[in-house]
Amino acid sequence: MSAVTQIPMVERVSELRAALDAARRDGGSVGLVPTMGYLHEGHQSLVTRSASENDLTVVSIFVNPLQFAEGEDYGTYPRDLDRDREMCAAAGAGLIFAPPTEEMYPQTPVTAVTVKGLNALLEGRFRPTHFDGVTTVVAKLFALFGPGRAYFGEKDYQQLAIIRRMTADLSFPVEVVGCPTFREPDGLAMSSRNVYLEPDERPAATVLWRSLQAGREAVVQGSRDPDEVEAVMAAVLAAEPKASPDYATVVDAATLDRPDVLDGELRLLVAAHLGRARLIDNVGVDCDRL
Numbered sequence: 001m002s003a004v005t006q007i008p009m010v011e012r013v014s015e016l017r018a019a020l021d022a023a024r025r026d027g028g029s030v031g032l033v034p035t036m037g038y039l040h041e042g043h044q045s046l047v048t049r050s051a052s053e054n055d056l057t058v059v060s061i062f063v064n065p066l067q068f069a070e071g072e073d074y075g076t077y078p079r080d081l082d083r084d085r086e087m088c089a090a091a092g093a094g095l096i097f098a099p100p101t102e103e104m105y106p107q108t109p110v111t112a113v114t115v116k117g118l119n120a121l122l123e124g125r126f127r128p129t130h131f132d133g134v135t136t137v138v139a140k141l142f143a144l145f146g147p148g149r150a151y152f153g154e155k156d157y158q159q160l161a162i163i164r165r166m167t168a169d170l171s172f173p174v175e176v177v178g179c180p181t182f183r184e185p186d187g188l189a190m191s192s193r194n195v196y197l198e199p200d201e202r203p204a205a206t207v208l209w210r211s212l213q214a215g216r217e218a219v220v221q222g223s224r225d226p227d228e229v230e231a232v233m234a235a236v237l238a239a240e241p242k243a244s245p246d247y248a249t250v251v252d253a254a255t256l257d258r259p260d261v262l263d264g265e266l267r268l269l270v271a272a273h274l275g276r277a278r279l280i281d282n283v284g285v286d287c288d289r290l
């Protein structure tokens with residue numbers, strides 16, 4: 001085993017608590033990077049950021065069954081713990097928490113955290129139970145770790161907005177840090193689910209980024225009509241025969257509401273199926289800074 005693979009990894013809550021207690025004994029700060037594993041450079045950038053801002057960075061690796069609906073990819077979600085361990089170590093993490101399902105959910109949970117309204121928009125229309133599963137497990141992770149800061153990617157923009165709102169509403173003493181999306185050289189947003197793309201689908205997958213760029217360019221060129229911007233985005237998606245879009249939309253960056261007239265900080269978001277992969281992506285544009 002090489003030196004970088006020797007980062008400590010614990011599976012039990014009792015071991016996690018002991019390690020965190022030891023780290024905090026001398027006033028050390030704890031940063032949490034919650035993940036479902038099968039890490040990529042985007043995850044590593046969260047770890048690197050956390051390591052630069054906290055004394056101890058802990059990465060949780062847990063494929064959370066609560067956020068997958070019947071028929072989704074819970075059973076086939078990619079897993080590679082040895083590689084994850086090396087990537088965490090290389091990025092500066094000090095500890096990994098990789099619990100088995102029965103450690104996280106010793107009994108079937110009958111308690112859920114719901115961020116009403118925000119959980120039903122956009123992704124929520126296609127995955128109605130998804131965000132309740134995310135907020136329930138993130139609330140649990142916050143309770144288990146008591147981190148000062150927790151790091152999430154902007155790639156899952158709606159998730160980030162929902163977690164921020166949950167943190168505020170429930171007064172978790174956690175700073176939620178959003179970090180920029182990492183992209184492949186051709187613009188495809190890094191995602192663990194990119195592994196589902198067949199070789200002939202991989203070039204086509206850039207259509208999400210191309211759609212977002214076209215939509216943003218329409219705003220930059222002066223369009224303030226959401227229908228017009230969405231039509232531009234939809235046209236790019238429609239021109240790619242391998243893509244089946246779920247949505248292409250523009251919303252207020254803070255509320256995720258769709259405005260009648262585009263103004264202030266906006267977020268453009270797209271979702272599409274390409275073969276077995278369902279991909280999402282987003283980009284920001286600020287009308288006040290054009």
Ligand code: PAF
Nearest residue numbers: 034035036064134137156
């Ligand atoms: O973004 C993810 O990987 C997951 O939704 C999260 C935040 C780790 C919760 O399971």
